[in-house]
Amino acid sequence: MEFIDLKSQYKASRDLINSRIQAVLDHGQYIMGPEVAELEQxxxxxxxxxHCVTVSSGTEALVIALMALGVGPGHEVITTPFSFIATAEAVLLVGARPVFVDVERETCNIDPRLIEEKITPATRAIISVSLYGQPADMDAINQVAARHSLAVIEDGAQSFGATYRGRQSGDLSTIGCTSFFPSKPLGCYGDGGALFTSDDALATAMREIRVHGQSRRYVHTRLGVGGRMDTLQCAIVLAKLERFAWEIKQRRRVAAAYDEMLHPHVPVMACQADRTSVYAQYTVLVEERDRVRAVLDTAGIPTAVHYPVPIHQQPAYAHLAAGECYPVSEDMAARVLSLPMGPYLSATEAQQVANTLLRAVGLRQAGEVEAEAMSK
Known part of the structure; x- marks a missing residue:
């Protein structure tokens, strides 16, 4: 069993992916070829x-977003300690300081109720993270930001294709960022990412920053980076877009089946009623995680932990939150466990995962969970 089955995904779109790659090989425009503009549109x-601006990775998207907003030394950016390291890393890379706010227990996303107390005169932006494929409570976050004239960046590396109150992830704030890392719901075969905004000036800044601050060839109007997404990776994402809606539907089918088989015996990261998730991960909460993982591993079931150590407890970041604790993030880090998830996970495999997990936590014997949930 694969944790994320990229091989089956490729087989399902082999002809289209291969033809898209071949088209790039034929025209030879490997940097900023026509597929880049096509994908952005x-x-x-x-x-x-x-506007959409493709870039070389999800991390670079965050860095470019902050640079476009003018965030730098002496500034603070409010974000979550429960995320992949890139969220806070990007803030430090532009010379600013990340300030952490704890997460909601129900979603593991930043808690909007705790943001305002962390705002200071040095605060310039808020980075929310749409963890596990579900957007944060963006209206509440945007409202806090508006009261203090702050920009909001959505780190949607895991949530492209999800919605919040009928709006797509990526178009929920000042700037949206996403990643096309291969394991993401919409991934390429290397690194890639994108920025989204409806602000014309920010779009111009981000386009210039990704090509070394260049407004036209050899004219550099601002500090920039080498942050372009290459044409081959754009071509692969274009091919995968053709099945993306179907794949999202299948991910939600698998998640619904897991929900039915595991609830109420194992706590899960529930999708809130006002949003949808693309289930970049299907995450449960368990006690004695190492023991539970060992049982699943013995049964041939791969698992992952996103994320075992909160950012504020990482050696390179601990000085940023000296003396502070974030109890929900710390509790989640000790208990979260991600199960196999993807559009090509079969009903039999999902049943095996659920049965084994329930046995591992001591609630049922293998075979007691019915497969019929997968057919609904």
Missing amino acids: RLADYTGAR
Whole structure:
């Protein structure tokens, strides 16, 4: 069993992916070829944002977003300690300081109720993270930001294709960022990412920053980076877009089956009523996680932990939150466990995962969970 089955995904779209790659090989425009502009238009249309700017990775998207907003030394950016390290890393890379706010227990996303107390005169932006494929409570976050004239960046590396109150992830704030890392719901075969905004000036800044601050060839109007997404990776994402809606539907089918088989015996990261998830991960909460993982591993079931050590407890970041604790993040880090998830996970495999997990936590014997949930 695969934790994320990229091989089956490729087989399902082999001809289209291969033809898209071949087209790039034929025209030879490996940097900023026509597929780059085509993908940016498709993604902008998909999200509803006026602009999409493809970049070399999800991390680079965050860095470029902060640079476009003018965030730098002496500034603070409020974010979550329960995320992949890139969220806070990007803030430090531009010379600013990340300030952490604890997460909601129900979603593991930043708790909007705790943001305002961390705002200071040095605060310039808020980075929310749409963890596990579900957007944060963006309206509440945007409202806090508006009261203090702050920008909001959505770190949607795990949530492209999800919605919040009928709006697409990526078009929920000042700037949206996403990643096309291969394991993401919409991934390429290397690194890639994108930025979204409906602010024309920010879009211009982000386009210039990704090519070394260049407004036109050899004219550099601002500090920039080498942050372009290459044409081959854009071509792969274009091919995968053709099945993306179907794959999201299948991910939600698998998640619904897991919900039915595991609830109420094992706590899960529930999707809130006002949003949808693309289930970049299907995450449960368990006690004695190492023991539970060992049982699953013995049964041939791969698992992952996203994330075992909160950012504020990482050696390179601990000085940023000296003396502070974030109890929900710390509790979640000790208990979260991600199960196999993807559009190509079969009903039999999902049943095996659920049965084994329930046996591991001591609630049922293998075979007691019915497979019929997968057919609903």
